[in-house]
Amino acid sequence: MRNLILVAFVExxxxxxxxPREDWPLHITLVRFDVKPAAAxxxxxxxxxxxxxxxxxxxxxxQAALGTRLTIGADAGFGRLGSTPVSLxxxxxxxxxxxxxxxxxxAELQGRVPxxxxxxxxxxxxxxxxxxxxxxxxxxxxxxxxxxxxxxxDGNHSVRSVLRLWELTK
Numbered sequence: 117m118r119n120l121i122l123v124a125f126v127e128x129x130x131x132x133x134x135x136p137r138e139d140w141p142l143h144i145t146l147v148r149f150d151v152k153p154a155a156a157x158x159x160x161x162x163x164x165x166x167x168x169x170x171x172x173x174x175x176x177x178x179q180a181a182l183g184t185r186l187t188i189g190a191d192a193g194f195g196r197l198g199s200t201p202v203s204l205x206x207x208x209x210x211x212x213x214x215x216x217x218x219x220x221x222x223a224e225l226q227g228r229v230p231x232x233x234x235x236x237x238x239x240x241x242x243x244x245x246x247x248x249x250x251x252x253x254x255x256x257x258x259x260x261x262x263x264x265x266x267x268x269x270d271g272n273h274s275v276r277s278v279l280r281l282w283e284l285t286k
Contacts, residue, residue: 117150117151117152117228118150118151118152118153118163118166118266119148119150119266119267119268120148120149120150120151120170120264120265120266120267120279121145121146121147121148121149121264121265121267122145122146122147122148122149122174122218122262122263122264122265123143123144123145123146123262123263123265124143124144124146124211124259124261124262124263125141125142125143125261125262125263126141126142126143126144126243126251126257127141127142127143127249128141128261129141129261129263129278129281130278130281131278131280131281132277132278133277133278134269134275134276134277134278135275135276136274136275136276137267137273137274137275137276139246140244140246140276142243142244142246142249142250142251143243143244144186144205144211144241144242144243144259145241145242146214146215146218146241146262147215147218147219147222147229147235148229148230148231148267149222149225149227149228149229149230150227150228150229150230151166151170151222151225151226151227151228152226153166167264167279167280169225170221170225170264170280171264171280173221173224173225174217174218174221174264175282177213177214177217177218177221178214178262178282179282180210180214181210181211181213181214181259181262182259182260182262182282182283182284183258183259183260183284184208184210184211184258184259185256185257185258185259186205186206186208186211186241186256186257186258186259187205187206187208187254187255187256187257188203188204188205188206188243188251188252188253188254188255188256188257189203189204189205189206189253190203190204190253191203191204191253192204192242194242194244200244201244201245201250202242202243202244202245203242203243203245203250203251203252203253204240204241204242205241205242205243205257208241210259211241211259212239214259215235215236215239215241216236219235219236243257258284259284260283260284261281261282261283261284262281262282263278263279263280263281263282264278264279264280264281265277265278265279266279
């Protein structure tokens with residue numbers, strides 16, 4: 117199984133960026149999912165083929181959402197006993213539609229979402245705080261970088277790797 121995640125980065129990143137799992141650039145999780153590499157095509161396929169198939173499935177909704185202006189809302193606590201500090205993203209129709217489109221793509225890939233209770237009608241977009249890095253209530257952020265990230269490139273769970281990056285062209 118490949119452990120993948122689609123995110124909207126709030127901080128600048130580059131295609132191919134590799135970073136430690138405990139030092140994520142600030143981001144909004146769009147959907148986290150697991151998928152078999154064989155989902156690339158009926159005949160199997162490698163990692164690059166799977167990445168290309170995912171890219172084809174999500175290209176249109178991602179491009180349609182790029183440029184969306186989002187507003188940061190109140191702080192909250194997520195995770196076990198609310199111990200993970202986050203800043204909520206104010207509800208936004210375009211962001212919700214992007215999330216739902218990505219969920220459809222995961223279903224088409226026969227992927228598995230490990231936390232389905234936090235998807236669709238229960239999707240609560242947020243930006244997790246990372247040490248001193250955070251966004252503040254009232255901040256405006258533009259959805260200008262969406263990425264497909266490998267949660268364990270080559271089986272290494274200590275790093276993350278940006279497999280594909282969609283950016284708003286200026």
